[in-house]
Amino acid sequence: MEIRRDIFQAIADPTRRAIIALLALQAMTPNALAEHFNTSRQAVSKHIKILTECELVEQEQQGREIYYSLQIQKMKEIDKWLDQFRKIWETQFNQLDQVLATLKKQKK
Amino acid sequence: MEIRRDIFQAIADPTRRAIIALLALQAMTPNALAEHFNTSRQAVSKHIKILTECELVEQEQQGREIYYSLQIQKMKEIDKWLDQFRKIWETQFNQLDQVLATLKKQKK
DNA sequence: TATACGTGCAATTATCTGGTTGCGCAAATT
DNA sequence: AATTTGCGCAACCAGATAATTGCACGTATA
Numbered sequence: 001m002e003i004r005r006d007i008f009q010a011i012a013d014p015t016r017r018a019i020i021a022l023l024a025l026q027a028m029t030p031n032a033l034a035e036h037f038n039t040s041r042q043a044v045s046k047h048i049k050i051l052t053e054c055e056l057v058e059q060e061q062q063g064r065e066i067y068y069s070l071q072i073q074k075m076k077e078i079d080k081w082l083d084q085f086r087k088i089w090e091t092q093f094n095q096l097d098q099v100l101a102t103l104k105k106q107k108k
Numbered sequence: 109m110e111i112r113r114d115i116f117q118a119i120a121d122p123t124r125r126a127i128i129a130l131l132a133l134q135a136m137t138p139n140a141l142a143e144h145f146n147t148s149r150q151a152v153s154k155h156i157k158i159l160t161e162c163e164l165v166e167q168e169q170q171g172r173e174i175y176y177s178l179q180i181q182k183m184k185e186i187d188k189w190l191d192q193f194r195k196i197w198e199t200q201f202n203q204l205d206q207v208l209a210t211l212k213k214q215k216k
Numbered sequence: 217t218a219t220a221c222g223t224g225c226a227a228t229t230a231t232c233t234g235g236t237t238g239c240g241c242a243a244a245t246t
Numbered sequence: 247a248a249t250t251t252g253c254g255c256a257a258c259c260a261g262a263t264a265a266t267t268g269c270a271c272g273t274a275t276a
Contacts, residue, residue, distance in 0.1 A: 006120075006122070008119050008120050008122075008125065009120045011116055011120075012114075012116050012117045012119075012120035014114075014116075017116065017189075021192065024192065024193055024196055072193055072196055072197045072200065073197060075190065075193045075197065076197065078186065078190060079190055079194070081125075082183065082186060082187055082190070084129065084132065085132055085180055085183045086187070088132055088180050089180045089181060089183065089184065092180065092181075
């Protein structure tokens with residue numbers, strides 16, 4: 001199997017984003033997660049599977065329970081992708097800043 | 109119509125991410141965009157429509173051509189969503205830093 | 217005016233997606 | 247030993263998605 005998953009596809013679903021946010025705070029079992037949503041445990045398990053496939057989530061078995069936790073450094077990939085745009089919006093912000101400064105100067 | 113679109117869904121598709129990256133550099137027409145991909149112009153137009161629906165893209169008509177450009181400040185929404193995780197990964201980094209410092213101290 | 221060009225939109229289709237239900241299995245509880 | 251609990255997996259289904267083709271319309275060009 002081992003389907004190549006994409007982190008951008010992983011965060012596209014609102015339920016998965018909520019799961020990610022919960023797991024960022026503490027490791028949880030599928031049952032505990034499912035209590036936060038209006039869906040079945042199996043549906044949550046499917047989401048977890050997708051998150052696991054793109055290495056966003058890690059599991060640790062404890063007896064018959066499985067605790068899932070977020071691999072937070074994986075989230076940096078999104079941050080890294082944003083870099084190309086961050087450069088631009090910061091430039092635009094600086095330009096706006098200069099315009100405002102010029103206007104202020106003219107007022108004097 | 110006016111379907112409420114989600115920026116996270118918008119960036120889920122790799123072609124759309126490529127379109128966003130291109131439009132970040134300069135405004136382009138659908139035809140010009142389509143030349144960069146293995147799909148039809150109509151397919152690109154559909155992607156543009158989705159990007160427009162979530163206000164990621166703006167259009168300016170020039171004669172019979174339409175130039176689309178990226179509304180880059182919209183990308184900050186993703187950055188803002190990442191904030192909650194950024195706090196955590198920075199904390200973890202600091203903790204790692206402390207561990208390393210402690211190890212270094214012990215070596216002395 | 218006739219023709220070519222740039223574009224959006226509708227209809228169609230194959231595939232993906234997210235959800236459900238019903239298992240089976242191993243671990244805990246009785 | 248029998249039952250309950252937690253879990254993953256497979257089958258199934260309705261709706262979304264991405265792509266194609268065909269078309270209509272306005273703008274440029276001959």
